[in-house]
Amino acid sequence: MTLAAGTVFYADCPARAAIEIIGDKWAAVTLFALADGPKRHGELVTLIGGISRKVLTHTLRRLQENGLIDRQAFAEAPPRVEYSLTELGRTLDEPIRMLTTWAREHGEAILDYRDTTGRP
Amino acid sequence: MTLAAGTVFYADCPARAAIEIIGDKWAAVTLFALADGPKRHGELVTLIGGISRKVLTHTLRRLQENGLIDRQAFAEAPPRVEYSLTELGRTLDEPIRMLTTWAREHGEAILDYRDTTGRP
DNA sequence: CAGCATCCTTTTTGATACTG
DNA sequence: CAGTATCAAAAAGGATGCTG
Numbered sequence: 001m002t003l004a005a006g007t008v009f010y011a012d013c014p015a016r017a018a019i020e021i022i023g024d025k026w027a028a029v030t031l032f033a034l035a036d037g038p039k040r041h042g043e044l045v046t047l048i049g050g051i052s053r054k055v056l057t058h059t060l061r062r063l064q065e066n067g068l069i070d071r072q073a074f075a076e077a078p079p080r081v082e083y084s085l086t087e088l089g090r091t092l093d094e095p096i097r098m099l100t101t102w103a104r105e106h107g108e109a110i111l112d113y114r115d116t117t118g119r120p
Numbered sequence: 121m122t123l124a125a126g127t128v129f130y131a132d133c134p135a136r137a138a139i140e141i142i143g144d145k146w147a148a149v150t151l152f153a154l155a156d157g158p159k160r161h162g163e164l165v166t167l168i169g170g171i172s173r174k175v176l177t178h179t180l181r182r183l184q185e186n187g188l189i190d191r192q193a194f195a196e197a198p199p200r201v202e203y204s205l206t207e208l209g210r211t212l213d214e215p216i217r218m219l220t221t222w223a224r225e226h227g228e229a230i231l232d233y234r235d236t237t238g239r240p
Numbered sequence: 241c242a243g244c245a246t247c248c249t250t251t252t253t254g255a256t257a258c259t260g
Numbered sequence: 261c262a263g264t265a266t267c268a269a270a271a272a273g274g275a276t277g278c279t280g
Contacts, residue, residue, distance in 0.1 A: 011170040013149040014223035015216045021230070023143040025273075029133045041242055050131040052274055057243060067233030078241045079280080088229055095215075095222045096135045102215045103134035109208055110141070113187030145253075161262055172254055177263060198261045199260085 018095065021066055026051050026059045028096055031085065034069060035093055038084035068092065138215065141186055146171050146179045148216055151205070154189060155213055158204035188212065 022028045026048065033039060033047050045056055060083055063069045068089035074080040142148045146168065153159060153167050165176055180203055183189045188209035194200040 008153075008167050009169040010149045010153050010167055013152055013220070014227065015148040015152060015219040016145070017227055018219040018223040019139070019143055019148055023139055025136070028135045028139055029130045032133055032135060033128075033130050047128050047130055049129040052276095053242075054244085054275085055273060058272090065234065065237070066230050067237075068230075073242090076241095077280085079243085081242060088226060088233070091222065091226050095218045098215045098218045099135040099138040100133070102211065103138040106208060106211050107134065107137055110186050110188075113208070114185065117185070117187075172256095173262075174255085174264085175253060178253090193262085196261095197260090199263085201262060 021068070022092065022096070024059055024062065026055060027063060028099070030056070030059050030063065031068065031089060031092055031096060032100075034083060034085050034089070038072075038082045041081050041083070044083065063089070141188070142212065142216070144179055144182065146175060147183060148219070150176070150179050150183065151188065151209060151212055151216060152220075154203060154205050154209070158192075158202045161201050161203070164203065183209070 022031065029048055029051075030044065033044055039047065041053070041056065041060075044060075045051060045053055048056070051059075060069065060071070064071050064083075067086055070084050070086050072082045072084070074082070142151065149168055149171075150164065153164055159167065161173070161176065161180075164180075165171060165173055168176070171179075180189065180191070184191050184203075187206055190204050190206050192202045192204070194202070
């Protein structure tokens with residue numbers, strides 16, 4: 001791809017790379033749920049609420065593929081699988097906390113804005 | 121929806137609310153492109169790179185509906201439309217910068233991890 | 241219990257051509 | 261130039277039943 005001189009190419013914006021990782025509907029919530037310690041699969045389904053088992057499995061796998069969480073399966077019957085944050089996954093705590101703070105501080109302003117403009 | 125006592129319900133995690141706003145494939149990049157001043161539609165297409173006009177229009181509209189950007193159309197021929205961050209939109213600068221920093225610091229570790237595990 | 245296989249619906253993204 | 265309309269493709273989300 002070629003761009004004229006003086007142009008800037010943002011498509012590889014690092015923020016976007018981050019969002020591709022935590023931008024899944026449930027990725028950030030899952031990381032958040034794991035922040036205070038390892039959890040089992042079914043536990044996460046309950047804690048998170050509203051997520052199907054299949055989608056949780058998919059979300060966990062993507063996080064695992066990116067090295068953000070560990071998966072430990074115990075050879076028991078019935079099966080037991082525990083997920084936990086890796087060191088790398090822990091580095092996302094701060095950015096996610098920042099998003100949380102932002103949403104807490106400005107979420108209402110956005111809802112208000114939608115109200116005044118008649119948005120759903 | 122009912123949850124047993126002692127359970128936690130994360131589905132309304134604020135971080136997720138934030139991600140629903142900037143989690144579009146192009147939303148963060150667009151905000152980033154507007155951070156240093158108003159831009160025209162075609163300008164954004166060039167600056168961002170890789171986005172189609174239609175998708176940019178859609179992205180801009182969503183940001184506008186949430187009160188994050190302003191749209192100013194000038195009654196000229198040919199048409200001129202300028203987009204700029206609102207005050208509210210500017211409050212996202214910091215969270216987005218944090219994601220950018222995170223990606224710069226840890227993006228490589230993720231790629232390395234994928235390599236060692238044979239992921240694409 | 242955890243995961244997979246199916247099947248289905250919705251959402252997103254995109255290419256292209258047309259309009260004021 | 262900016263935006264819309266249309267069509268198409270892909271990805272994401274989800275419901276359900278089966279299996280070790």
